[in-house]
Amino acid sequence: MLEISEPVVAVATPAAALQPLAQAFPQGPVVIIGSGYAGYGLAQALRNADPQLDIRVLTREDGRNYSKPALSIALAQGREPAALASESPLAVEQRLGIRVYSHCHVERIDSQQRRLYTNFGEMSYGQLVLASGASPVRLPIAGADDALLSVNNLHDYHTFRERLTGARRVAILGDGLIGCEFANDLAASGFEVSVIGLGNWPMERLLPQAVGQQLQDSLSGLGVRWHLGTTLERFERTAQGYHLELANGERLQVDMVLSAIGLRPNLELARDAGLDCARGILVDSHLQTSSPHIYAIGDCIEIDGQLLPYLAPINQGIQALAKTLLGQRAAVSYPLMPVTVKTPVAPLCLLPPPNGVEGRWNCTATDDGMSAVFEDARGAIHGFVLLGRQAQTQRSAWLQSCQANQQNVA
Template sequence: MNAGVLIVGSGMAGVSLARELRKLDANIGITLISADAGGFYSKPNLSNALAAGKSVEQLMMTQRDALAAQLKMQIHSDVQVTAIDAQSATVATSIGDFEYQHLVLALGARPIRLSLAGDGAEDVLSVNHLDHYAEFRRALGGKSDGKKRVAILGAGLIGCEFANDLRHGGFEVEVFDLAPQALGRLLPTHAAAFFQQRMENAGVKFHFNTGIAHVEKSAHHYRLTDNHGASHNADIVLSAIGLIPETALAKASGLPVNRGIVVNGHLQVNAGKDQAPIYALGDCTEVGGLNLPFILPIMAQARAMAKTLAGTLTELHYAAMPIVVKTPACPTVVCPPPQGSNGVWQEEVGADGVRAFFVGADAKPLGFALLGSATTERQALAAQMPAWL
């Protein structure tokens, strides 16, 4: 089988690229291979689906066949790509080999698994896919199942979003993190304290400086033991400690891999070689030393790559891109400073919100965090921040 542009992965990255490319070229051949069902859903919706009143079925926005028809492309779903031969421009899959003129890797990331002891460790769930979310919703059960207590491992963005959503759904939520505060990679100290207070007002219980080491099953629940020796009971345990880019296929195929699959400013992996080009985008990708597992960077990548594939070599640029934390208990927007910036946080804490700026040596703000009522300033401030790439 010969595909013109062969995209591997039907997440936000693979599908956004197909959309952008189709806008620019009505005729270019696009084939998409995906290890999953090949439909389109918006992954950010998974961590606020309870509050939004969405069932798993409602989260799937476009089924595979409709997506294929919409974008005039072939989709091979439930197909695993097992090897890439860059010399012969061929990928091996579970249904045979595919040749390509342009190969795009949009392989995503997978949840980091904690090494936990105990016979309940295998039951710990993580959510990075609609199928995982379906499993999580099954585990939560109906109101009559009596499952009320959820332990979340990790107080980062995804852990906090699930905590808020589960409280909205009427669950008791305890969040554990080895760090001394919530959103440790994003927020400075006072902003984090404000965030914690608002989340606690909504009923979320945090355990900081606390890691879970053991998960044991008992007849009706799980017993978690933390690094201080204390135990906690939960009906469901959700791990949200982070994601790791999916690089195994690229590495095994001899492509350059660091944290993510390493690409140049044109998002190309094998630049300069006498081979059909291979590109990467999305959570699996590292460009300019940056692996940014968020939607706005993916959209910027998809637009730039589509132009290149349509014939105009286009370099990727990142403006500053604020991250919205979907915690209605404490609306939060963070625009981190460019990677490697030197500076200090300056925080103004009010009764209804926090404005915090990451300020460089010349007193210029390089990043910000806005909480509560201050989030209204997000757009105006984002426009003033330095570009990331």
């Protein structure tokens, strides 16, 4: 098998990155699998802390640096897919003095030998970081595989925009956070949008009913149609587009279907290497997996029974893991991290209550939306939802209350 410890792509890489391993880092390179927010963010933090470290990023994508959250708002902003990439992989290499191996698919990890097997050949590592993300959940519907498009990276987004050309009617499968963001973006851009979802109201798992219904009304005001409490059952390609049959008997004729029913951590590599996995790759507070010298970060991990598929927890992880990899073991700690939902028609910010806290939602209407707090039996606040511009002014006060009550619970 070909050894790929030497550069695959010939570029003017800063000398530091090409130093012999023994000089650059005694235990061999830090190899990061993944060029997403977690992978590139960690590479940057490591480079900031150590100008000499041999850092390599392996990615099965093309390695362009882009903002994933922009994918669900770019249409209405008039941004073309190509404009969403801020850097080419070569620019990342030169800026950070690292090696980026694009279109490099890691197929197997030998944790005993500290070796990776890829479609390009083999590579040894000193310390390995899995930043391998999550993949869209697919509805098992016969014949729908290619037609049910999910958008989880820049390549998907190019396909999405190509398929929108000449389309008018778009069905979105999934009434969760990402489905609602795309519904807002598409409807605000003039498309006829139908959302199909299992919930009784949008984002049912995150929002109390009154707020969810108000979000639904706001998106309806943009023209979004809702098919809730049901799912897609049958799917047929026709000369005019796609004919959809829903479990509740409704039928829709659309030009395109976007699937946004959730993401599942990528576990195969870790499982095959014998690492402990549950819903995600299991890591401890140092983001270390069950194998020494192998760490994980980002959408692929499960920590304390939780998946944390957002940027804010990745930022916390990057700071701690960079220190740990450089020899100063640091545990990650997560502050309370409210989530902003990018539905401009009804700005939304939420902090779900922690698992296991008993209580109920208390909702209050505002002039342009609603605010809701999750209170326990003593009236202490443990979570909140803010819908509309006016409600956003309460964010910092309620966040402080939640922080104080979290300390009391702890």
